[in-house]
Amino acid sequence: MTSKTSATPESKSFPVIYADIEAAHQRLADVAHKTPVLTSRTVNDRTNSQVFFKCENFQRTGSFKFRGAYNALAQLSEEQKQQGILTYSSGNHGQAIALAGKLLGIPTTVVMPQDAPEVKIEATRDYGAEIILYDRATTTREELAQNLANQRQLTIIPPYDHPHIIAGQGTTAKELIEEVGQLNMLLVCCGGGGLLSGCAIAAKTLSPNCRVIGVEPSQADDATRSFYSKVLQTIDNPNTIADGARTPSLGKVTFPLVLHYVNDMVTVSEEAILHTLFYLWERLKIVVEPTGVLAAAALLEGVVTIAHSRIGVIISGGNVDLKQMKQFFYPIDLLHKSWNAP
Amino acid sequence: MTSKTSATPESKSFPVIYADIEAAHQRLADVAHKTPVLTSRTVNDRTNSQVFFKCENFQRTGSFKFRGAYNALAQLSEEQKQQGILTYSSGNHGQAIALAGKLLGIPTTVVMPQDAPEVKIEATRDYGAEIILYDRATTTREELAQNLANQRQLTIIPPYDHPHIIAGQGTTAKELIEEVGQLNMLLVCCGGGGLLSGCAIAAKTLSPNCRVIGVEPSQADDATRSFYSKVLQTIDNPNTIADGARTPSLGKVTFPLVLHYVNDMVTVSEEAILHTLFYLWERLKIVVEPTGVLAAAALLEGVVTIAHSRIGVIISGGNVDLKQMKQFFYPIDLLHKSWNAP
Numbered sequence: 001m002t003s004k005t006s007a008t009p010e011s012k013s014f015p016v017i018y019a020d021i022e023a024a025h026q027r028l029a030d031v032a033h034k035t036p037v038l039t040s041r042t043v044n045d046r047t048n049s050q051v052f053f054k055c056e057n058f059q060r061t062g063s064f065k066f067r068g069a070y071n072a073l074a075q076l077s078e079e080q081k082q083q084g085i086l087t088y089s090s091g092n093h094g095q096a097i098a099l100a101g102k103l104l105g106i107p108t109t110v111v112m113p114q115d116a117p118e119v120k121i122e123a124t125r126d127y128g129a130e131i132i133l134y135d136r137a138t139t140t141r142e143e144l145a146q147n148l149a150n151q152r153q154l155t156i157i158p159p160y161d162h163p164h165i166i167a168g169q170g171t172t173a174k175e176l177i178e179e180v181g182q183l184n185m186l187l188v189c190c191g192g193g194g195l196l197s198g199c200a201i202a203a204k205t206l207s208p209n210c211r212v213i214g215v216e217p218s219q220a221d222d223a224t225r226s227f228y229s230k231v232l233q234t235i236d237n238p239n240t241i242a243d244g245a246r247t248p249s250l251g252k253v254t255f256p257l258v259l260h261y262v263n264d265m266v267t268v269s270e271e272a273i274l275h276t277l278f279y280l281w282e283r284l285k286i287v288v289e290p291t292g293v294l295a296a297a298a299l300l301e302g303v304v305t306i307a308h309s310r311i312g313v314i315i316s317g318g319n320v321d322l323k324q325m326k327q328f329f330y331p332i333d334l335l336h337k338s339w340n341a342p
Numbered sequence: 343m344t345s346k347t348s349a350t351p352e353s354k355s356f357p358v359i360y361a362d363i364e365a366a367h368q369r370l371a372d373v374a375h376k377t378p379v380l381t382s383r384t385v386n387d388r389t390n391s392q393v394f395f396k397c398e399n400f401q402r403t404g405s406f407k408f409r410g411a412y413n414a415l416a417q418l419s420e421e422q423k424q425q426g427i428l429t430y431s432s433g434n435h436g437q438a439i440a441l442a443g444k445l446l447g448i449p450t451t452v453v454m455p456q457d458a459p460e461v462k463i464e465a466t467r468d469y470g471a472e473i474i475l476y477d478r479a480t481t482t483r484e485e486l487a488q489n490l491a492n493q494r495q496l497t498i499i500p501p502y503d504h505p506h507i508i509a510g511q512g513t514t515a516k517e518l519i520e521e522v523g524q525l526n527m528l529l530v531c532c533g534g535g536g537l538l539s540g541c542a543i544a545a546k547t548l549s550p551n552c553r554v555i556g557v558e559p560s561q562a563d564d565a566t567r568s569f570y571s572k573v574l575q576t577i578d579n580p581n582t583i584a585d586g587a588r589t590p591s592l593g594k595v596t597f598p599l600v601l602h603y604v605n606d607m608v609t610v611s612e613e614a615i616l617h618t619l620f621y622l623w624e625r626l627k628i629v630v631e632p633t634g635v636l637a638a639a640a641l642l643e644g645v646v647t648i649a650h651s652r653i654g655v656i657i658s659g660g661n662v663d664l665k666q667m668k669q670f671f672y673p674i675d676l677l678h679k680s681w682n683a684p
Contacts, residue, residue: 318627
């Protein structure tokens with residue numbers, strides 16, 4: 001396989017190859033949900049294409065993150081398993097690690113900011129993790145995590161920049177293509193690039209002519225800038241409702257994979273995210289979180305245009321809490337009117 | 343088949359028998375969605391049972407109503423089809439009739455109150471129906487509909503009290519049981535009784551030991567009172583958020599079927615409906631309308647208690663508009679705290 005978009009090394013030198021995704025799929029076979037693929041006549045008519053929504057909002061813990069977390073924890077040594085693991089995440093990765101640890105009998109510790117939504121702290125604790133809260137203003141989470149890991153001899157499992165995490169996330173695209181067949185395009189949201197790079201490897205192997213497009217909020221466009229400049233760009237705490245895409249940059253592992261396997265990166269506005277959030281709710285009847293609609297927004301809001309094609313769209317997660325939803329309503333009356341426009 | 347709850351006539355004398363549901367299923371085969379059956383480990387743990395949610399919120403037009411509407415329209419004579427049909431509905435039946443008419447090339451007219459939600463009026467019009475608005479204060483919809491039908495020689499297709507409608511709705515339970523196997527209990531919401539009686543016929547045929555339970559809002563408990571008194575009870579414009587259950591009474595066709603085939607009727611509070619609405623949203627990640635959660639509410643709020651069983655729950659529809667959802671939020675902060683209680 002050769003890249004059409006860059007001169008990065010051959011795939012065989014990467015720390016994640018398709019065989020790793022196959023192995024991850026076997027590890028996950030009896031544990032993760034094979035999530036449903038939804039289609040909609042309205043969406044097909046609107047895009048003049050066949051669109052397949054791979055719904056990871058129906059995954060265990062409510063997002064694709066469970067795939068990578070379980071795949072990583074299952075491969076730890078017996079000693080590592082006994083000592084336990086640690087991660088830092090205010091969101092879906094924390095819950096995923098907590099459940100994976102519970103299922104595998106591995107003690108888990110999750111470092112979260114003290115102002116994280118109570119619902120998320122509770123959910124992570126309910127899955128059995130020890131929660132350590134910190135003050136964003138005075139503490140860096142990576143530093144705190146490293147200190148704790150050293151003190152307690154815990155293995156750190158980061159949210160995305162880890163080969164086993166990436167291989168696990170790649171099973172999402174593998175399942176989709178094995179169910180629906182060849183695709184012309186696959187749209188995947190991008191935060192730290194774990195889901196995007198894993199899915200790109202799977203798509204390029206199983207459906208070689210499929211163009212893989214990463215989607216970011218325009219308010220958090222670091223990966224898009226990195227992709228075009230071929231130099232890693234960062235962003236500091238970007239202001240977007242897509243909280244899963246507030247990551248500071250692609251990672252050491254994900255950046256070269258994205259450069260090699262991804263065909264293009266695009267961005268969507270905050271308005272497009274909200275539009276799509278409620279469109280999916282009202283038309284597809286599914287609850288999707290803001291980050292989860294990024295890929296769909298690029299298609300439905302016309303950022304990528306392609307007709308007479310077979311298009312895969314990854315819906316990455318559905319963890320919205322109602323207090324958060326209430327905040328989204330302020331612009332709805334305005335948006336609602338424009339929904340029926342062509 | 344004999345009833346355990348009443349001394350009503352033998353099933354062979356009813357205007358709907360299981361063979362009608364089989365025939366309806368064939369008519370719908372290439373037209374209606376075979377909607378997904380969702381399961382949830384959290385729900386199974388909470389109820390100590392295996393629970394199967396049959397998700398008609400994913401049906402075309404967003405509710406089970408499409409099944410009955412299409413089944414009824416497909417059986418009209420050529421002359422009736424050419425003249426067109428008329429119905430009265432401010433909700434899901436109107437949209438279902440409009441789409442069924444469009445697919446079958448039958449002109450449709452839908453009588454709606456002028457204060458019906460704009461979104462619903464638009465959706466029904468978008469499917470191609472002619473909309474006739476009336477003033478609730480000065481006009482009875484049945485009278486208006488009858489006059490119009492006479493003037494224009496249109497066939498009236500009522501929302502539930504019609505054998506072809508009932509047979510169509512019964513395909514919901516048929517599909518569910520054919521997919522998941524024998525059930526110990528089936529929970530179905532009840533407005534006019536079309537879905538409930540159709541599903542009860544199918545369930546008693548395909549899973550003879552399955553107890554069929556109808557669920558109403560306690561604020562609109564006419565069918566429950568009718569069931570227990572064996573005399574048709576009515577209710578006038580009941581105050582419930584479950585708008586699909588605001589029907590004045592069971593019908594001439596549905597009442598005897600409910601008495602014969604249904605094992606019990608129960609009611610759920612408005613608070614239980616709201617609880618369940620947001621529970622399904624947050625845990626199952628599906629958008630359900632208030633009427634659509636009635637059956638789930640009876641189970642999740644402990645109105646029916648049964649353990650170590652296989653339980654079917656019909657989720658009847660998902661047509662919520664955002665303006666309506668906003669109204670639901672006022673009691674949410676209060677409710678939210680009690681969700682994590684056992």
